[in-house]
Amino acid sequence: xxxxxxxxxxxxxxxxxxxxxxxxxxxxxxxxxxxxxxxxxxxxxxxxxxxxxxxxxxxxxxxxxxxxxxxxxxxxxxxxxxxxxxxxxxxxxxxxxxxxxxxxxxxxxxxxxxxxxxxxxxxxxxxxxxxxxxxxxxx
Amino acid sequence: xxxxxxxxxxxxxxxxxxxxxxxxxxxxxxxxxxxxxxxxxxxxxxxxxxxxxxxxxxxxxxxxxxxxxxxxxxxxxxxxxxxxxxxxxxxxxxxxxxxxxxxxxxxxxxxxxxxxxxxxxxxxxxxxxxxxxxxxxxxxxxxxxxxxxxxxxxxxxxxxxxxxxxxxxxxxxxxxxxxxxxxxxxxxxxxxxxxxxxxxxxxxxxxxxxxxxxxxxxxxxxxxxxxxxxxxxxxxxxxxxxxxxxxxxxxxxxxxxxxxxxxxxxxxxxxxxxxxxxxxxxxxxx
Numbered sequence: 001x002x003x004x005x006x007x008x009x010x011x012x013x014x015x016x017x018x019x020x021x022x023x024x025x026x027x028x029x030x031x032x033x034x035x036x037x038x039x040x041x042x043x044x045x046x047x048x049x050x051x052x053x054x055x056x057x058x059x060x061x062x063x064x065x066x067x068x069x070x071x072x073x074x075x076x077x078x079x080x081x082x083x084x085x086x087x088x089x090x091x092x093x094x095x096x097x098x099x100x101x102x103x104x105x106x107x108x109x110x111x112x113x114x115x116x117x118x119x120x121x122x123x124x125x126x127x128x129x130x131x132x133x134x135x136x137x138x139x
Numbered sequence: 140x141x142x143x144x145x146x147x148x149x150x151x152x153x154x155x156x157x158x159x160x161x162x163x164x165x166x167x168x169x170x171x172x173x174x175x176x177x178x179x180x181x182x183x184x185x186x187x188x189x190x191x192x193x194x195x196x197x198x199x200x201x202x203x204x205x206x207x208x209x210x211x212x213x214x215x216x217x218x219x220x221x222x223x224x225x226x227x228x229x230x231x232x233x234x235x236x237x238x239x240x241x242x243x244x245x246x247x248x249x250x251x252x253x254x255x256x257x258x259x260x261x262x263x264x265x266x267x268x269x270x271x272x273x274x275x276x277x278x279x280x281x282x283x284x285x286x287x288x289x290x291x292x293x294x295x296x297x298x299x300x301x302x303x304x305x306x307x308x309x310x311x312x313x314x315x316x317x318x319x320x321x322x323x324x325x326x327x328x329x330x331x332x333x334x335x336x337x338x339x340x341x342x343x344x345x346x347x348x349x350x351x352x353x354x355x356x357x358x359x360x361x362x363x364x365x366x367x368x369x370x371x372x373x374x375x376x377x378x379x380x381x382x383x384x385x386x387x388x389x390x391x392x393x394x395x396x397x398x399x400x401x402x403x404x405x406x407x408x409x410x411x412x413x414x415x416x417x418x419x420x421x422x423x424x425x
Contacts, residue, residue: 025358026358053316053317053319056313061336062170062171062335062337063169064339064355065354
Protein backbone atom coordinates (compact mmCIF):
# COMPACT_ATOMS: atom_id res chain seq x y z
CA UNK A 1 0.00 0.00 0.00
CA UNK A 2 1.21 3.50 -0.76
CA UNK A 3 2.19 5.64 2.15
CA UNK A 4 0.12 8.76 2.24
CA UNK A 5 0.00 11.56 4.72
CA UNK A 6 -2.69 14.14 4.59
CA UNK A 7 -1.71 17.26 6.41
CA UNK A 8 -3.97 20.10 7.10
CA UNK A 9 -3.83 23.21 9.19
CA UNK A 10 -6.76 25.35 10.29
CA UNK A 11 -5.50 28.94 10.42
CA UNK A 12 -2.81 28.00 13.06
CA UNK A 13 -5.58 26.51 15.16
CA UNK A 14 -6.09 22.88 14.40
CA UNK A 15 -3.69 20.38 12.94
CA UNK A 16 -4.62 17.01 11.60
CA UNK A 17 -2.23 14.39 10.31
CA UNK A 18 -3.63 11.17 8.97
CA UNK A 19 -1.70 8.18 7.76
CA UNK A 20 -3.45 5.76 5.46
CA UNK A 21 -0.91 3.08 6.09
CA UNK A 22 -1.45 3.08 9.84
CA UNK A 23 -3.36 0.22 11.44
CA UNK A 24 -5.18 2.75 13.62
CA UNK A 25 -8.64 3.44 12.14
CA UNK A 26 -8.96 6.87 10.58
CA UNK A 27 -11.69 8.08 12.95
CA UNK A 28 -9.40 7.21 15.84
CA UNK A 29 -6.53 9.11 14.26
CA UNK A 30 -8.76 12.16 13.97
CA UNK A 31 -9.76 11.73 17.63
CA UNK A 32 -6.18 11.31 18.78
CA UNK A 33 -5.10 14.42 16.89
CA UNK A 34 -7.80 16.53 18.51
CA UNK A 35 -7.43 15.07 22.00
CA UNK A 36 -3.69 15.61 22.09
CA UNK A 37 -4.14 19.21 20.98
CA UNK A 38 -6.69 19.77 23.71
CA UNK A 39 -4.36 18.21 26.28
CA UNK A 40 -1.42 20.33 25.12
CA UNK A 41 -3.51 23.49 25.26
CA UNK A 42 -3.15 24.00 21.52
CA UNK A 43 -6.92 23.92 21.31
CA UNK A 44 -8.51 25.94 24.06
CA UNK A 45 -11.89 25.82 25.72
CA UNK A 46 -14.67 27.26 23.55
CA UNK A 47 -12.55 27.27 20.42
CA UNK A 48 -14.67 26.36 17.37
CA UNK A 49 -13.85 23.17 15.49
CA UNK A 50 -14.47 22.93 11.74
CA UNK A 51 -17.87 21.49 10.82
CA UNK A 52 -18.00 17.77 10.11
CA UNK A 53 -18.56 18.33 6.40
CA UNK A 54 -15.83 20.96 6.12
CA UNK A 55 -13.28 18.80 7.84
CA UNK A 56 -14.30 15.79 5.73
CA UNK A 57 -13.66 17.72 2.53
CA UNK A 58 -10.40 19.23 3.75
CA UNK A 59 -8.84 15.95 4.80
CA UNK A 60 -10.56 14.00 2.00
CA UNK A 61 -12.28 11.58 4.34
CA UNK A 62 -15.89 10.48 4.33
CA UNK A 63 -18.46 12.46 6.30
CA UNK A 64 -19.46 9.44 8.40
CA UNK A 65 -15.86 8.85 9.47
CA UNK A 66 -15.46 12.40 10.73
CA UNK A 67 -18.90 12.21 12.33
CA UNK A 68 -17.90 9.08 14.20
CA UNK A 69 -14.80 10.84 15.54
CA UNK A 70 -16.81 13.88 16.62
CA UNK A 71 -19.55 11.73 18.19
CA UNK A 72 -17.04 9.85 20.29
CA UNK A 73 -15.18 13.01 21.28
CA UNK A 74 -18.48 14.45 22.44
CA UNK A 75 -19.41 11.30 24.34
CA UNK A 76 -16.03 11.37 26.07
CA UNK A 77 -16.52 15.00 27.02
CA UNK A 78 -13.82 16.64 24.92
CA UNK A 79 -16.09 18.66 22.68
CA UNK A 80 -19.61 20.05 22.77
CA UNK A 81 -21.91 20.56 19.81
CA UNK A 82 -24.38 23.39 20.05
CA UNK A 83 -27.42 23.09 17.83
CA UNK A 84 -27.10 25.39 14.85
CA UNK A 85 -23.88 26.97 16.10
CA UNK A 86 -21.25 24.33 15.60
CA UNK A 87 -18.81 22.29 17.62
CA UNK A 88 -16.59 23.68 20.35
CA UNK A 89 -13.85 22.51 22.67
CA UNK A 90 -15.36 21.57 26.04
CA UNK A 91 -13.99 22.85 29.36
CA UNK A 92 -10.94 20.77 30.08
CA UNK A 93 -11.44 17.86 32.38
CA UNK A 94 -8.11 16.66 33.68
CA UNK A 95 -9.61 13.81 35.70
CA UNK A 96 -11.17 12.43 32.57
CA UNK A 97 -7.93 12.65 30.64
CA UNK A 98 -6.08 10.90 33.43
CA UNK A 99 -8.64 8.10 33.52
CA UNK A 100 -8.28 7.70 29.79
CA UNK A 101 -4.50 7.50 30.10
CA UNK A 102 -4.77 4.95 32.91
CA UNK A 103 -6.96 2.75 30.74
CA UNK A 104 -4.40 2.92 27.99
CA UNK A 105 -1.58 2.04 30.37
CA UNK A 106 -3.55 -0.96 31.61
CA UNK A 107 -3.77 -2.26 28.05
CA UNK A 108 -0.03 -1.96 27.58
CA UNK A 109 0.66 -3.70 30.88
CA UNK A 110 -1.63 -6.50 29.79
CA UNK A 111 0.41 -6.93 26.67
CA UNK A 112 3.63 -6.98 28.70
CA UNK A 113 2.22 -9.65 31.01
CA UNK A 114 1.03 -11.79 28.10
CA UNK A 115 4.31 -11.54 26.26
CA UNK A 116 6.41 -12.26 29.34
CA UNK A 117 4.28 -15.29 30.18
CA UNK A 118 4.53 -16.58 26.64
CA UNK A 119 8.32 -16.47 26.66
CA UNK A 120 8.74 -17.16 30.34
CA UNK A 121 10.44 -13.89 31.12
CA UNK A 122 11.05 -13.17 34.78
CA UNK A 123 9.03 -10.37 36.32
CA UNK A 124 12.17 -8.92 37.89
CA UNK A 125 13.75 -8.50 34.46
CA UNK A 126 10.79 -6.46 33.41
CA UNK A 127 10.94 -4.24 36.48
CA UNK A 128 14.66 -3.80 35.86
CA UNK A 129 14.02 -2.84 32.28
CA UNK A 130 11.42 -0.37 33.44
CA UNK A 131 13.89 1.24 35.86
CA UNK A 132 16.60 1.42 33.22
CA UNK A 133 14.35 3.01 30.61
CA UNK A 134 12.96 5.46 33.12
CA UNK A 135 16.50 6.39 34.20
CA UNK A 136 17.42 7.07 30.60
CA UNK A 137 14.47 9.34 30.22
CA UNK A 138 15.51 11.38 33.25
CA UNK A 139 19.07 11.89 31.96
CA UNK B 140 -37.06 12.56 4.32
CA UNK B 141 -33.98 10.58 5.27
CA UNK B 142 -33.47 8.73 2.01
CA UNK B 143 -32.81 10.39 -1.32
CA UNK B 144 -33.70 7.15 -3.14
CA UNK B 145 -35.68 4.10 -1.99
CA UNK B 146 -35.67 0.97 -4.10
CA UNK B 147 -37.99 -1.96 -3.35
CA UNK B 148 -37.81 -5.38 -5.03
CA UNK B 149 -36.40 -4.09 -8.27
CA UNK B 150 -35.80 -6.68 -10.98
CA UNK B 151 -34.97 -6.51 -14.64
CA UNK B 152 -34.24 -9.39 -17.02
CA UNK B 153 -32.69 -9.28 -20.46
CA UNK B 154 -33.10 -11.68 -23.36
CA UNK B 155 -29.43 -12.63 -23.11
CA UNK B 156 -30.12 -14.21 -19.72
CA UNK B 157 -28.76 -11.42 -17.52
CA UNK B 158 -30.99 -10.62 -14.58
CA UNK B 159 -30.68 -7.77 -12.11
CA UNK B 160 -32.35 -8.28 -8.78
CA UNK B 161 -34.33 -8.51 -6.78
CA UNK B 162 -32.76 -5.48 -5.22
CA UNK B 163 -34.04 -3.47 -2.28
CA UNK B 164 -31.94 -0.67 -0.90
CA UNK B 165 -32.02 2.91 0.33
CA UNK B 166 -29.68 5.72 -0.54
CA UNK B 167 -29.46 7.95 2.52
CA UNK B 168 -29.59 11.68 1.98
CA UNK B 169 -26.57 13.91 2.51
CA UNK B 170 -23.90 11.31 1.88
CA UNK B 171 -21.68 9.84 -0.81
CA UNK B 172 -22.64 6.30 -1.78
CA UNK B 173 -20.28 4.19 -3.84
CA UNK B 174 -21.54 1.51 -6.20
CA UNK B 175 -18.96 -1.15 -7.04
CA UNK B 176 -18.88 -4.38 -9.00
CA UNK B 177 -17.25 -6.03 -12.01
CA UNK B 178 -17.95 -4.93 -15.54
CA UNK B 179 -21.30 -6.45 -16.43
CA UNK B 180 -22.35 -6.89 -12.79
CA UNK B 181 -25.39 -4.64 -13.26
CA UNK B 182 -24.20 -1.24 -12.01
CA UNK B 183 -25.27 0.61 -15.14
CA UNK B 184 -28.56 -1.30 -15.33
CA UNK B 185 -29.30 -0.25 -11.74
CA UNK B 186 -28.44 3.38 -12.48
CA UNK B 187 -30.45 3.47 -15.69
CA UNK B 188 -33.38 1.88 -13.86
CA UNK B 189 -33.33 4.60 -11.21
CA UNK B 190 -33.31 7.19 -13.99
CA UNK B 191 -36.17 5.44 -15.79
CA UNK B 192 -34.04 5.10 -18.92
CA UNK B 193 -34.63 1.35 -18.65
CA UNK B 194 -38.12 0.06 -17.86
CA UNK B 195 -37.93 -2.32 -14.91
CA UNK B 196 -39.89 -5.60 -14.74
CA UNK B 197 -40.94 -5.40 -11.09
CA UNK B 198 -40.42 -3.22 -8.07
CA UNK B 199 -40.87 0.39 -7.20
CA UNK B 200 -38.55 3.32 -6.82
CA UNK B 201 -39.03 6.53 -4.90
CA UNK B 202 -36.80 9.54 -5.35
CA UNK B 203 -37.12 12.42 -2.86
CA UNK B 204 -40.13 10.52 -1.43
CA UNK B 205 -41.94 10.65 -4.80
CA UNK B 206 -42.75 7.87 -7.23
CA UNK B 207 -40.05 8.02 -9.88
CA UNK B 208 -42.40 7.63 -12.86
CA UNK B 209 -45.42 9.70 -11.81
CA UNK B 210 -43.23 12.62 -10.79
CA UNK B 211 -40.43 12.06 -13.28
CA UNK B 212 -40.31 15.60 -14.64
CA UNK B 213 -40.17 17.25 -11.21
CA UNK B 214 -37.63 14.77 -9.91
CA UNK B 215 -35.32 15.10 -12.90
CA UNK B 216 -34.97 18.85 -12.33
CA UNK B 217 -33.08 17.93 -9.17
CA UNK B 218 -30.88 15.15 -10.55
CA UNK B 219 -27.50 15.65 -12.18
CA UNK B 220 -26.35 12.74 -14.30
CA UNK B 221 -23.09 11.45 -15.72
CA UNK B 222 -23.50 8.31 -17.81
CA UNK B 223 -20.80 6.08 -19.15
CA UNK B 224 -21.57 7.00 -22.76
CA UNK B 225 -21.72 10.58 -23.83
CA UNK B 226 -25.24 11.57 -24.83
CA UNK B 227 -24.59 14.85 -26.70
CA UNK B 228 -24.52 15.06 -30.51
CA UNK B 229 -20.94 15.23 -31.78
CA UNK B 230 -21.27 18.41 -33.80
CA UNK B 231 -22.35 20.69 -30.96
CA UNK B 232 -19.93 23.11 -29.37
CA UNK B 233 -19.68 23.59 -25.63
CA UNK B 234 -21.55 26.89 -25.85
CA UNK B 235 -24.34 25.18 -27.85
CA UNK B 236 -24.78 22.88 -24.91
CA UNK B 237 -25.30 25.86 -22.63
CA UNK B 238 -28.24 26.99 -24.78
CA UNK B 239 -29.80 23.53 -25.03
CA UNK B 240 -29.50 22.78 -21.34
CA UNK B 241 -30.89 26.22 -20.54
CA UNK B 242 -34.07 25.17 -22.36
CA UNK B 243 -34.25 21.82 -20.58
CA UNK B 244 -33.61 22.78 -16.96
CA UNK B 245 -35.43 25.57 -15.12
CA UNK B 246 -32.49 25.98 -12.77
CA UNK B 247 -29.77 25.94 -15.45
CA UNK B 248 -26.98 28.28 -14.34
CA UNK B 249 -24.94 29.45 -17.34
CA UNK B 250 -22.42 31.23 -15.19
CA UNK B 251 -21.79 28.14 -13.10
CA UNK B 252 -21.48 26.05 -16.29
CA UNK B 253 -18.86 28.36 -17.80
CA UNK B 254 -17.06 28.54 -14.44
CA UNK B 255 -16.70 24.78 -14.50
CA UNK B 256 -15.54 24.78 -18.13
CA UNK B 257 -12.96 27.34 -17.14
CA UNK B 258 -11.86 25.38 -14.11
CA UNK B 259 -11.49 22.25 -16.24
CA UNK B 260 -9.70 24.15 -19.05
CA UNK B 261 -12.32 23.15 -21.60
CA UNK B 262 -12.36 25.12 -24.90
CA UNK B 263 -15.80 26.71 -25.30
CA UNK B 264 -15.76 26.92 -29.09
CA UNK B 265 -14.69 23.39 -29.79
CA UNK B 266 -17.15 20.75 -31.01
CA UNK B 267 -17.67 17.65 -28.93
CA UNK B 268 -16.27 15.54 -31.74
CA UNK B 269 -12.88 17.15 -31.14
CA UNK B 270 -12.76 16.64 -27.37
CA UNK B 271 -10.56 14.00 -25.78
CA UNK B 272 -12.12 11.30 -23.62
CA UNK B 273 -11.09 13.06 -20.41
CA UNK B 274 -12.47 16.37 -21.70
CA UNK B 275 -15.82 14.75 -22.49
CA UNK B 276 -16.01 13.39 -18.96
CA UNK B 277 -15.27 16.79 -17.50
CA UNK B 278 -17.92 18.33 -19.76
CA UNK B 279 -20.48 15.83 -18.50
CA UNK B 280 -19.57 16.59 -14.89
CA UNK B 281 -19.91 20.33 -15.52
CA UNK B 282 -23.29 19.77 -17.17
CA UNK B 283 -24.49 17.54 -14.34
CA UNK B 284 -23.65 20.18 -11.74
CA UNK B 285 -24.73 23.33 -13.55
CA UNK B 286 -28.45 23.05 -12.86
CA UNK B 287 -28.06 22.95 -9.08
CA UNK B 288 -29.18 19.36 -8.55
CA UNK B 289 -29.79 17.79 -5.15
CA UNK B 290 -28.82 14.30 -6.25
CA UNK B 291 -25.90 13.36 -8.46
CA UNK B 292 -26.06 9.99 -10.17
CA UNK B 293 -22.70 9.25 -11.70
CA UNK B 294 -21.78 6.21 -13.73
CA UNK B 295 -18.00 5.89 -13.82
CA UNK B 296 -17.42 9.66 -13.55
CA UNK B 297 -13.69 9.30 -12.98
CA UNK B 298 -12.81 6.75 -15.64
CA UNK B 299 -10.49 8.17 -18.26
CA UNK B 300 -9.35 11.03 -16.03
CA UNK B 301 -5.73 11.53 -15.02
CA UNK B 302 -4.90 11.42 -11.29
CA UNK B 303 -4.73 15.20 -10.91
CA UNK B 304 -8.10 15.79 -12.54
CA UNK B 305 -9.57 12.86 -10.62
CA UNK B 306 -8.57 14.41 -7.34
CA UNK B 307 -10.03 17.75 -8.49
CA UNK B 308 -13.27 16.04 -9.41
CA UNK B 309 -13.43 14.18 -6.09
CA UNK B 310 -12.95 17.51 -4.32
CA UNK B 311 -15.85 18.96 -6.31
CA UNK B 312 -17.98 16.00 -5.20
CA UNK B 313 -17.04 16.52 -1.55
CA UNK B 314 -17.80 20.19 -1.93
CA UNK B 315 -21.21 19.28 -3.35
CA UNK B 316 -22.16 17.37 -0.18
CA UNK B 317 -21.25 20.31 2.05
CA UNK B 318 -24.99 20.88 1.75
CA UNK B 319 -26.72 18.26 3.90
CA UNK B 320 -29.56 18.01 1.38
CA UNK B 321 -27.18 16.83 -1.35
CA UNK B 322 -26.49 13.20 -2.17
CA UNK B 323 -24.17 11.38 -4.57
CA UNK B 324 -24.51 7.89 -6.00
CA UNK B 325 -21.25 7.08 -7.68
CA UNK B 326 -20.39 3.91 -9.59
CA UNK B 327 -16.79 3.06 -10.29
CA UNK B 328 -14.36 0.26 -10.67
CA UNK B 329 -11.56 2.52 -9.44
CA UNK B 330 -12.35 1.59 -5.86
CA UNK B 331 -9.56 3.74 -4.42
CA UNK B 332 -11.65 6.79 -5.35
CA UNK B 333 -14.27 5.56 -2.92
CA UNK B 334 -11.92 4.25 -0.24
CA UNK B 335 -11.64 7.71 1.28
CA UNK B 336 -14.72 9.73 0.48
CA UNK B 337 -17.61 7.24 0.30
CA UNK B 338 -19.87 6.85 3.32
CA UNK B 339 -21.64 3.69 2.15
CA UNK B 340 -20.62 0.98 -0.29
CA UNK B 341 -23.09 -0.93 -2.41
CA UNK B 342 -21.57 -3.98 -4.06
CA UNK B 343 -23.32 -5.80 -6.90
CA UNK B 344 -22.21 -9.09 -8.37
CA UNK B 345 -23.93 -10.90 -11.25
CA UNK B 346 -27.02 -8.78 -10.81
CA UNK B 347 -27.31 -9.52 -7.10
CA UNK B 348 -26.79 -7.17 -4.18
CA UNK B 349 -23.99 -8.75 -2.14
CA UNK B 350 -23.09 -5.92 0.22
CA UNK B 351 -24.67 -2.66 1.31
CA UNK B 352 -22.67 -1.40 4.23
CA UNK B 353 -21.28 1.63 5.99
CA UNK B 354 -17.72 2.01 4.68
CA UNK B 355 -16.26 2.41 8.16
CA UNK B 356 -17.90 -0.85 9.21
CA UNK B 357 -16.20 -2.54 6.26
CA UNK B 358 -12.83 -1.01 7.07
CA UNK B 359 -13.12 -1.77 10.80
CA UNK B 360 -14.61 -5.26 10.63
CA UNK B 361 -13.61 -6.89 7.38
CA UNK B 362 -10.14 -8.29 6.84
CA UNK B 363 -8.03 -11.06 5.39
CA UNK B 364 -6.76 -13.92 7.49
CA UNK B 365 -3.71 -15.50 5.92
CA UNK B 366 -2.37 -18.94 6.66
CA UNK B 367 -0.10 -21.52 5.08
CA UNK B 368 -1.34 -24.34 2.94
CA UNK B 369 -0.95 -26.81 5.85
CA UNK B 370 -3.04 -24.78 8.28
CA UNK B 371 -6.21 -24.66 6.20
CA UNK B 372 -8.10 -26.96 8.57
CA UNK B 373 -7.26 -24.87 11.61
CA UNK B 374 -9.70 -22.17 10.47
CA UNK B 375 -13.30 -23.00 11.41
CA UNK B 376 -15.97 -22.60 8.76
CA UNK B 377 -18.08 -20.22 10.87
CA UNK B 378 -15.22 -17.73 11.09
CA UNK B 379 -14.93 -16.78 7.42
CA UNK B 380 -17.16 -15.81 4.51
CA UNK B 381 -15.13 -17.09 1.58
CA UNK B 382 -11.55 -18.22 0.96
CA UNK B 383 -9.11 -18.15 -1.90
CA UNK B 384 -6.25 -20.58 -2.43
CA UNK B 385 -2.96 -19.05 -3.52
CA UNK B 386 0.22 -20.89 -4.41
CA UNK B 387 1.76 -20.71 -0.93
CA UNK B 388 -1.11 -19.63 1.27
CA UNK B 389 -4.83 -19.29 1.82
CA UNK B 390 -6.69 -15.98 2.13
CA UNK B 391 -9.86 -16.04 4.20
CA UNK B 392 -12.31 -13.16 4.05
CA UNK B 393 -13.47 -12.35 7.58
CA UNK B 394 -15.99 -9.81 8.84
CA UNK B 395 -15.28 -9.81 12.53
CA UNK B 396 -11.68 -8.70 12.69
CA UNK B 397 -11.28 -8.02 16.40
CA UNK B 398 -12.84 -11.34 17.47
CA UNK B 399 -10.83 -13.30 14.89
CA UNK B 400 -7.61 -11.58 16.00
CA UNK B 401 -8.17 -12.90 19.52
CA UNK B 402 -9.05 -16.39 18.38
CA UNK B 403 -6.26 -16.87 15.84
CA UNK B 404 -3.30 -15.21 17.50
CA UNK B 405 -0.69 -16.99 15.38
CA UNK B 406 -2.13 -16.04 12.00
CA UNK B 407 -1.62 -12.86 10.06
CA UNK B 408 -4.79 -10.76 9.91
CA UNK B 409 -4.62 -7.88 7.47
CA UNK B 410 -6.81 -4.91 6.77
CA UNK B 411 -8.63 -5.15 3.48
CA UNK B 412 -9.02 -2.67 0.65
CA UNK B 413 -12.29 -2.42 -1.27
CA UNK B 414 -10.49 -3.87 -4.27
CA UNK B 415 -9.32 -6.94 -2.36
CA UNK B 416 -12.77 -7.32 -0.87
CA UNK B 417 -14.31 -7.26 -4.33
CA UNK B 418 -11.86 -9.80 -5.72
CA UNK B 419 -12.27 -12.17 -2.78
CA UNK B 420 -16.06 -12.02 -2.89
CA UNK B 421 -16.14 -12.63 -6.63
CA UNK B 422 -13.34 -15.17 -6.91
CA UNK B 423 -13.51 -16.79 -3.48
CA UNK B 424 -14.85 -20.25 -2.65
CA UNK B 425 -17.36 -20.94 0.11
